[in-house]
Amino acid sequence: xxxxxxxxxxxxxxxxxxxxxxxxxxxxxxxxxxxxxxxxxxxxxxxxxxxxxxxxxxxxxxxxxxxxxxxxxxxxxxxxxxxxxxxxxxxxxxxxxxxxxxxxxxxxxxxxxxxxxxxxxxxxxxxx
Amino acid sequence: xxxxxxxxxxxxxxxxxxxxxxxxxxxxxxxxxxxxxxxxxxxxxxxxxxxxxxxxxxxxxxxxxxxxxxxxxxxxxxxxxxxxxxxxxxxxxxxxxxxxxxxxxxxxxxxxxxxxxxxxxxxxxxxxxxxxxxxxxxxxxxxxxxxxxxxxxxxxxxxxxxxxxxxxxxxxxxxxxxxxxxxxxxxxxxxxxxxxxxxxxxxxxxxxxxxxxxxxxxxxxxxxxxxxxxxxxxxxxxxxxxxxxxxxxxxxxxxxxxxxxxxxxxxxxxxxxxxxxxxxxxxxxxxxxxxxxxxxxxxxxxxxxxxxxxxxxxxxxxxxxxxxxxxxxxxxxxxxxxxxxxxxxxxxxxxxxxxxxxxxxxxxxxxxxxxxxxxxxxxxxxxxxxxxxxxxxxxxxxxxxxxxxxxxxxxxxxxxxxxxxxxxxxxxxxxxxxxxxxxxxxxxxxxxxxxxxxxxxxxxxxxxxxxxxxxxxxxxxxxxxxxxxxxxxxxxxxxxxxxxxxxxxxxxxxxxxxxxxxx
Numbered sequence: 001x002x003x004x005x006x007x008x009x010x011x012x013x014x015x016x017x018x019x020x021x022x023x024x025x026x027x028x029x030x031x032x033x034x035x036x037x038x039x040x041x042x043x044x045x046x047x048x049x050x051x052x053x054x055x056x057x058x059x060x061x062x063x064x065x066x067x068x069x070x071x072x073x074x075x076x077x078x079x080x081x082x083x084x085x086x087x088x089x090x091x092x093x094x095x096x097x098x099x100x101x102x103x104x105x106x107x108x109x110x111x112x113x114x115x116x117x118x119x120x121x122x123x124x125x126x127x128x
Numbered sequence: 129x130x131x132x133x134x135x136x137x138x139x140x141x142x143x144x145x146x147x148x149x150x151x152x153x154x155x156x157x158x159x160x161x162x163x164x165x166x167x168x169x170x171x172x173x174x175x176x177x178x179x180x181x182x183x184x185x186x187x188x189x190x191x192x193x194x195x196x197x198x199x200x201x202x203x204x205x206x207x208x209x210x211x212x213x214x215x216x217x218x219x220x221x222x223x224x225x226x227x228x229x230x231x232x233x234x235x236x237x238x239x240x241x242x243x244x245x246x247x248x249x250x251x252x253x254x255x256x257x258x259x260x261x262x263x264x265x266x267x268x269x270x271x272x273x274x275x276x277x278x279x280x281x282x283x284x285x286x287x288x289x290x291x292x293x294x295x296x297x298x299x300x301x302x303x304x305x306x307x308x309x310x311x312x313x314x315x316x317x318x319x320x321x322x323x324x325x326x327x328x329x330x331x332x333x334x335x336x337x338x339x340x341x342x343x344x345x346x347x348x349x350x351x352x353x354x355x356x357x358x359x360x361x362x363x364x365x366x367x368x369x370x371x372x373x374x375x376x377x378x379x380x381x382x383x384x385x386x387x388x389x390x391x392x393x394x395x396x397x398x399x400x401x402x403x404x405x406x407x408x409x410x411x412x413x414x415x416x417x418x419x420x421x422x423x424x425x426x427x428x429x430x431x432x433x434x435x436x437x438x439x440x441x442x443x444x445x446x447x448x449x450x451x452x453x454x455x456x457x458x459x460x461x462x463x464x465x466x467x468x469x470x471x472x473x474x475x476x477x478x479x480x481x482x483x484x485x486x487x488x489x490x491x492x493x494x495x496x497x498x499x500x501x502x503x504x505x506x507x508x509x510x511x512x513x514x515x516x517x518x519x520x521x522x523x524x525x526x527x528x529x530x531x532x533x534x535x536x537x538x539x540x541x542x543x544x545x546x547x548x549x550x551x552x553x554x555x556x557x558x559x560x561x562x563x564x565x566x567x568x569x570x571x572x573x574x575x576x577x578x579x580x581x582x583x584x585x586x587x588x589x590x591x592x593x594x595x596x597x598x599x600x601x602x603x604x605x606x607x608x609x610x611x612x613x614x615x616x617x618x619x620x621x622x623x624x625x626x627x628x629x630x631x632x633x634x635x636x637x638x639x640x641x642x643x644x645x646x647x
Contacts, residue, residue, distance in 0.1 A: 043525070043567075044563065047520045047570075050520045050523045051517065089566070112517065112577035114581070116513075
């Protein structure tokens with residue numbers, strides 16, 4: 001039985017694998033209050049990390065380039081964000097309280113219009 | 129007649145320079161005329177500005193040579209210059225010799241082998257001399273040394289006593305007189321003739337010392353002019369070669385994937401930059417219209433509905449600007465970040481390609497009094513969050529700079545372009561430069577969000593004042609730049625130099641007061 005399961009596991013079609021990547025993303029996203037998917041060499045990701053640190057939030061960071069399945073995760077994230085253009089960097093992508101906030105521009109917009117802090121507080125990442 | 133010419137040539141060659149005073153030239157011109165009635169006047173039409181003096185006096189020389197040739201004088205009799213300037217002498221000249229220096233004409237380019245002539249410029253009048261040298265220098269060195277600078281000064285045409293050692297044979301003299309009198313210069317025509325007749329003939333036999341000296345001076349001046357011209361031409365040639373080399377290098381460098389930034393300076397802007405500059409200029413025009421509308425609306429105490437429309441338009445206007453800047457970031461991020469599209473004073477306060485949101489808020493808060501508690505709270509929160517966002521972006525950009533510097537400096541710098549992983553590190557550096565664009569876009573995004581949030585916090589009337597204040601603030605900065613650029617530079621004049629700007633400032637101040645009287 002386990003064999004079959006294992007064999008079946010080997011021959012999973014790509015679509016299923018991609019789907020599981022999305023599922024993995026969602027799973028990772030709900031593991032912490034603030035989750036940031038990033039790439040270690042990306043400077044915009046560095047900026048978003050500094051933004052959260054400046055606010056006193058400690059996000060959980062997943063470096064996709066250091067993850068063996070990072071490529072799939074990146075593709076899944078792109079699909080979640082609705083990105084059509086290839087080549088444009090997907091990261092950083094921020095989840096707060098398991099919900100997708102978006103890329104850097106959405107995060108900044110949320111911060112400026114004052115919706116970021118309540119979100120953080122709601123997720124338990126910020127205590128005033 | 130022939131005899132006279134021959135002997136005159138010989139005499140000239142004896143001095144190793146052919147310096148023919150004008151009257152002699154004229155004489156030959158006359159002869160040329162006689163022989164060359166059918167000469168095509170094409171040379172008059174073959175105009176080249178560059179050949180200013182040369183062409184002009186080429187006419188003269190051609191006349192001379194033709195006169196010589198028609199007398200079947202072997203041109204080789206005329207010893208060539210050390211500098212071998214071969215004059216191009218065509219078939220005969222038309223009768224009217226336009227010898228005025230200000231009328232450049234190209235003279236035909238036919239080589240008379242070994243024939244070089246120069247008409248000495250007379251040093252008698254220094255101004256004429258200067259004119260000569262200028263004209264000489266202006267004439268370019270064509271590939272073939274076929275153009276000769278003629279150095280006949282205007283002074284040549286002034287007939288000093290004793291100068292007229294014209295070997296011109298008397299017979300054509302009177303005949304010449306009428307034809308020459310047609311020309312504007314020929315005020316001296318009649319005088320000239322008299323002189324030709326009455327003065328000593330320069331046929332090698334009766335040359336007085338004055339003429340001798342004058343001829344020598346002519347020759348000297350001619351030689352100096354030729355030397356100067358040669359030096360100038362050489363300079364031009366070397367510069368041209370150097371330019372070609374530099375362009376070649378640039379092309380090679382570009383093909384290697386290097387971005388030679390310094391060259392794309394003011395000279396050639398990228399099309400994206402040029403387009404942005406144009407659009408921005410239009411935006412500024414619109415901006416002043418919007419400001420006028422806002423001012424009018426506020427002073428007229430419009431209802432909130434109507435004023436709100438104007439405010440919305442202003443908001444759209446700013447959104448347009450951010451769209452333009454986003455397009456610029458995509459096409460030419462360096463133009464955006466250097467900020468050359470903005471005035472100097474604005475550039476002082478630049479932060480990542482535009483205004484710093486928190487700074488702008490600091491300026492606006494006092495302008496917007498009175499504010500409710502809630503509004504104040506909202507604005508202070510906005511200020512704080514924009515400061516945090518700015519800080520984050522700045523740190524990200526700093527990180528990018530570090531990365532870029534490390535990438536470019538990777539490996540050994542001493543090896544230059546021959547370093548092992550040169551191309552790969554260039555590729556990585558290019559990639560990193562690409563992410564620059566996203567930072568500037570985020571900065572503009574921040575600015576846009578800040579403005580939108582202000583609009584949300586404020587009432588319609590306050591928002592109108594807010595936009596008016598922003599517009600006026602930047603208008604003042606631009607005016608400041610203009611004043612600065614046009615300020616008088618003489619410091620020693622003291623108060624005098626200050627007064628113009630002072631009055632300008634006063635005028636400005638008046639205007640400001642009037643504008644804000646509505647609040």
